[in-house]
Amino acid sequence: MSVPAWITLRYRRWSLRLYLRGLVLNLVLLGMLLASGIAGLLQGRIPVIPADLWQVLTGEAPSRAIAYAVFDVRLPRLLVTLGAGAALGASGAVFQSIARNPLGSPDVIGFTAGAASGALLHIIAFGGSGADIVPAAMAGALMTGIGVYLLARKNGRVSAYRLVLTGIGVGAMLTALNALLLVKGDLDAAISANLWLAGSVEGRNWGHVRPLWAGLAVLLPAMLFGMRPLGLLAMGDDLAGPLGVAVERVRAGMLFAALLLVALATSAAGPIAFVALAAPQLAQRLGRTVAQPLFGAALMGALLLTGADLLTRVLPIGATLPVGQVTGVLGGLYLIWLLTRQGRMGQRE
Amino acid sequence: MRDEGKGAAKTGAQSRLKTQALQLGYAGRKICAEVSLAVPEGRFSVILGPNGCGKSTLLRGLCNLLPPQAGQVLLDGQVIARLPARRLAQQIGLLPQSAQAPSGITVEDLVARGRYPYQGPFRQWSPEDARIVAEAMAATGVTDLAQTEVGALSGGQRQRVWIALVLAQQTPILLLDEPTTFLDIAHQLELLELLQRLNRDQGRTIVAVLHDLNQACRYADHLVVMAAGRVVAEGPPARLMTPGLLRQVFGLEAVILDDPISHTPLIVAR
Numbered sequence: 258m259s260v261p262a263w264i265t266l267r268y269r270r271w272s273l274r275l276y277l278r279g280l281v282l283n284l285v286l287l288g289m290l291l292a293s294g295i296a297g298l299l300q301g302r303i304p305v306i307p308a309d310l311w312q313v314l315t316g317e318a319p320s321r322a323i324a325y326a327v328f329d330v331r332l333p334r335l336l337v338t339l340g341a342g343a344a345l346g347a348s349g350a351v352f353q354s355i356a357r358n359p360l361g362s363p364d365v366i367g368f369t370a371g372a373a374s375g376a377l378l379h380i381i382a383f384g385g386s387g388a389d390i391v392p393a394a395m396a397g398a399l400m401t402g403i404g405v406y407l408l409a410r411k412n413g414r415v416s417a418y419r420l421v422l423t424g425i426g427v428g429a430m431l432t433a434l435n436a437l438l439l440v441k442g443d444l445d446a447a448i449s450a451n452l453w454l455a456g457s458v459e460g461r462n463w464g465h466v467r468p469l470w471a472g473l474a475v476l477l478p479a480m481l482f483g484m485r486p487l488g489l490l491a492m493g494d495d496l497a498g499p500l501g502v503a504v505e506r507v508r509a510g511m512l513f514a515a516l517l518l519v520a521l522a523t524s525a526a527g528p529i530a531f532v533a534l535a536a537p538q539l540a541q542r543l544g545r546t547v548a549q550p551l552f553g554a555a556l557m558g559a560l561l562l563t564g565a566d567l568l569t570r571v572l573p574i575g576a577t578l579p580v581g582q583v584t585g586v587l588g589g590l591y592l593i594w595l596l597t598r599q600g601r602m603g604q605r606e
Numbered sequence: 607m608r609d610e611g612k613g614a615a616k617t618g619a620q621s622r623l624k625t626q627a628l629q630l631g632y633a634g635r636k637i638c639a640e641v642s643l644a645v646p647e648g649r650f651s652v653i654l655g656p657n658g659c660g661k662s663t664l665l666r667g668l669c670n671l672l673p674p675q676a677g678q679v680l681l682d683g684q685v686i687a688r689l690p691a692r693r694l695a696q697q698i699g700l701l702p703q704s705a706q707a708p709s710g711i712t713v714e715d716l717v718a719r720g721r722y723p724y725q726g727p728f729r730q731w732s733p734e735d736a737r738i739v740a741e742a743m744a745a746t747g748v749t750d751l752a753q754t755e756v757g758a759l760s761g762g763q764r765q766r767v768w769i770a771l772v773l774a775q776q777t778p779i780l781l782l783d784e785p786t787t788f789l790d791i792a793h794q795l796e797l798l799e800l801l802q803r804l805n806r807d808q809g810r811t812i813v814a815v816l817h818d819l820n821q822a823c824r825y826a827d828h829l830v831v832m833a834a835g836r837v838v839a840e841g842p843p844a845r846l847m848t849p850g851l852l853r854q855v856f857g858l859e860a861v862i863l864d865d866p867i868s869h870t871p872l873i874v875a876r
Binding site for chain 1: 632633666669670671691692694695696698699700701702703704705706707708709710711712715719720722723725727728729730731732775781
């Protein structure tokens with residue numbers, strides 16, 4: 258009882274109020290991320306020891322092979338994994354807060370399917386490949402998001418309920434469209450499309466890293482401003498509005514920013530399941546926060562995805578197991594464990 | 607039957623919040639029409655009327671939660687739809703019927719959310735915020751519950767916590783939509799006593815939607831009676847409550863007696 262729940266940092270008129278338990282969780286997550294990041298750089302076919310790593314990062318590589326392995330193969334892969342995980346986690350936190358329901362995450366309400374539709378159309382219908390999948394997936398996710406938002410609007414406002422239901426409906430249609438595209442396309446295109454659909458961070462280069470991290474650097478701080486009013490929306494529009502929250506502007510702005518994050522992550526790493534669903538839930542429960550924490554969810558998402566990527570490389574299944582499949586299993590197991598634990602705690606009350 | 611603003615004039619009260627030919631509704635559906643109202647300053651006003659007559663809609667219009675279809679709402683002579691949301695939120699507070707507490711939130715953290723109109727991204731918590739939240743909890747008698755989760759409270763306690771939230775908002779004008787619903791009779795009276803104290807001790811202007819006619823007569827200084835989206839009568843309870851009005855508005859045959867405790871009108875159905 259002696260440890261306060263909040264700490265306030267004050268300087269003249271300015272003040273920040275921080276939730277202590279959430280802060281500690283974020284620091285722990287950062288530490289674990291650092292450890293798994295280093296492990297990711299060391300692990301691989303060409304052996305690299307920690308001393309080599311330091312030398313590569315300071316610009317004095319012991320050999321060209323090691324420099325290539327670390328700087329051109331493993332570092333971009335790590336950064337794509339971290340960035341995609343963080344983007345999915347943060348966007349999940351926003352979507353779930355707006356939907357007031359864990360089922361409101363972007364992979365459930367059709368945005369990931371929309372990104373996949375964009376990519377598949379590009380690969381199969383227009384014979385595209387490789388790096389220019391990125392804008393196609395972005396366009397697919399954005400068009401889906403805007404479509405769902407407009408369909409869910411009624412009387413100038415979007416209710417959480419309508420958003421989830423409309424999203425699930427649109428998502429189902431897009432999934433059907435994706436399956437149709439795969440069947441209709443020629444075999445080579447369908448195979449390369451399937452590889453992308455599995456969600457993988459294999460063979461990512463700096464061209465994938467830059468747009469993802471640029472987007473994160475702009476969007477995450479901007480979204481942090483929106484998290485306080487978004488927390489008030491959880492008490493109902495009728496309470497938040499008279500408290501001075503521009504209800505629909507906050508909701509639309511945050512939805513759009515979260516949508517951009519999903520689009521960025523999906524175009525860089527393919528449609529990755531469960532991170533956006535599980536990361537905010539895990540961060541919220543472990544941190545015992547009332548609202549879904551933006552940074553906590555981002556860090557948790559990054560950790561889930563780097564952890565899953567490490568697993569795909571260490572497990573003796575073969576090197577080509579895509580990370581998207583592992584996150585499905587990992588995130589799902591975690592969530593089931595937490596839900597059953599929560600259920601038992603609920604019964605005791 | 608119409609008694610425009612005479613009640614306010616008689617008691618010498620000014621009005622900061624007024625509506626002019628206000629029309630409210632949703633997507634082409636008209637719910638309130640031609641409402642011209644002057645909320646008496648520093649008084650406890652109660653809006654009465656049968657179900658679906660537009661009481662809640664009017665309350666939502668008074669704080670610009672629902673923008674007018676026609677006419678306007680004025681605060682100190684300024685159109686509230688054009689006021690910045692935060693400035694309006696420092697003047698008018700609303701406790702809606704539908705407020706939901708996020709799961710796991712403590713009483714103190716919920717009440718602290720009432721300080722939002724005074725805070726900013728880099729002004730998240732001032733010593734004044736802490737003091738006002740403590741005062742709001744003390745005024746509503748929930749100080750001892752500060753660290754309790756809102757979900758674990760009884761209905762009466764929870765309603766006092768919501769009132770503490772709108773008190774922490776420190777608005778001179780307070781709108782409450784059916785604050786006594788779902789409470790048992792003892793807690794209903796306790797809540798109305800609390801509102802009366804806030805009105806008398808802190809000088810806050812209160813407008814509440816209530817259903818119980820006798821409670822309205824006992825606690826209100828000023829009654830606003832609505833039917834089918836229009837204000838049909840307003841004034842102090844003692845002058846306003848007549849068998850004719852009750853028949854016209856509620857379709858109720860009743861006699862009006864003198865309440866032996868408060869000496870306000872006591873309505874007894876035949």
